Amino acid sequence: MTDQASDDTANPEESTSRRDFLQIATYTVGAVGAGLAVWPIVDSINPPADVLALSSTEVDLSPVEVGQSITVIWRGRPVFVRHRSEKEIEESRAVPLDAMPDPQKDEDRTQKAEWLIMVGICTHLGCIPNGQRPTDPKGDFGGWFCPCHGSHYDLSGRIRKGPAPTNLEIPAYEFSDDTTVKIG
Amino acid sequence: MKLSKSIILPFLDWVDYRLPVFSYARHNLIDYPTPKNLNYWWNFGSLAGIVLMIMIITGFFLAINYTPHTDYAFSSVEHLMRDVNYGWLLRFMHANGGSMFFILVYIHMFRGLYFGSFKAPRELLWIIGVVIYLAMMGTAFMGYVLPWGQMSYWGATVITSLFSAVPLIGDTIVTWLWGGFVIDNNTLTRFFVGHYLMPMVIFMLVIVHMWALHQHKSNNPLGVDMRTPADSIPFHPYYTIKDMVGMGVFFIVYFGFVFFAPDFFGEPDNYIEANPLVTPPHIVPEWYFLPFYAILRSIDNKLIGVIAMFAGVCILFALPWMDRCRVRSAKFRPIYRQFFWLFFADCILLGYIGAQTAVEPFVTIGRIATAYYFAHFLIICPLICKFERPLVPPESISAGVLKAQKGAE
């Protein structure tokens, strides 16, 4: 200890850099430690395991006629399943991409052209768009219309007019056979 | 007399010597020098404090009977209304108290705008006030979710989804708020805890607000500093009495709503239990959010709309540096005075637009009103400051008061 003290006076520069090193090391360990301590707290507000476990839903499509829509629940969220007619498919494919705020080909939104499957939550602020029932207002493009702030979606679920930034989301899904689909 | 002389007073002295609570109270609540010319617009701060206490007390007793679970929340509020003794009174005092709180605070804020109370040396006092206002909005928003009606649910959906506009981390933030992929039980429990916690934070912020206030003391209708003892009177009894008069009037209004129109500020849809699969045709937030909701809806781009909405509140932080006119009170600012009332009208108009469906002509009117709102802070205030020739305020409060009396004779 006495050596240390005399070192300080004899060679101030060297001791400064040693102090600097100790200081930076302490801050670093402190910051990493604080980060490690905070992470469990932050992670505790993420979705818990039981919520994540509800991850897939099987749907039987056989009763859904051409032109009909059904709403199923996946992860607590409504999923729109629409059995589209030839005419609807053709119309959706004919729209030029530059007429859309979020350009996407209809082909890229379906696995089987007649089954349109998408999350029924407006990409603006989360309301559920109207258009599932025959009597609902369907907006200027014949698909879905969100009443909350006026977003119009077309027959492919693409945003065409209004404040929503993106098309209705397509969930991960796969057909286990011709009339059964597993969502999630 | 004897008892007090021999036991109580020495005991109080004993305490005060060790923990000066009594001298502190005397200094800040009794002898505290207050401008002698305050008008009734200066009542609203203390009224807001009273309502904060009412909210904390009624809230505690509501929480005793409330169950923060999606399966029980709605029915526990009905249970509270029908079965709990005076549960209806507690709930209506709390629900209407929220609205009253905002009315009082809005008047309190416009008072500050009119009389220039946000100007040097009270900038921090003003800023802490805006922080309190933000905290109140958060608290009221979370509280409105608790009864778990349709408006609770869908209001919460729309407002929490605002955060999804944040680039890159937006969706993560929303998932954190929800604790899942939709608003569900996890959301309800965290909002309940947040709703209980935030008022305590507000309470502490109010103490800091008072601390800053007592440093440079109250502004006044003339906007000139207190210079001599002749400019001030002690807080007690003069302003304790005046505040109590205001409280009486306020309670007539407040309990008028509680007893005779308890659902006046409410939405009928909130008496329908939350249904995650059906969005009500017309979602409106609580009235106190309407002007900002109108700003949000008047912009057709999600991110910019959300930024504008938050900027609408946060621009108040910058006001002391936008309006740098040395003269505080609008009494002596002929031009500013007119634009103050235009701005006030614009806020009311925005509130009206926020309650309408998003169709023409409301959309266009909303856009103009939004533009004017921001122009008031960013363009009009700095320009007035540059070109206006204010009248000369009296050299002291006493001089001003005497002049006014002479004028009246």
Ligand code: HEM
């Ligand atoms: C800053 C002060 C506060 C404000 C502005 C506020 C606001 C609100 C609002 C607007 C509601 C919805 C009322 C309705 O429509 O039913 C509510 C409900 C509720 N609040 Fe508060 N609150 C405050 C303080 C508190 C405190 C301190 C507690 C607890 C200690 C509390 C507990 C509750 C409970 C349990 C409910 C649900 C019951 C109900 O809906 O009536 N609140 N609050």
Ligand code: FES
């Ligand atoms: S939530 Fe659908 S338009 Fe805003």
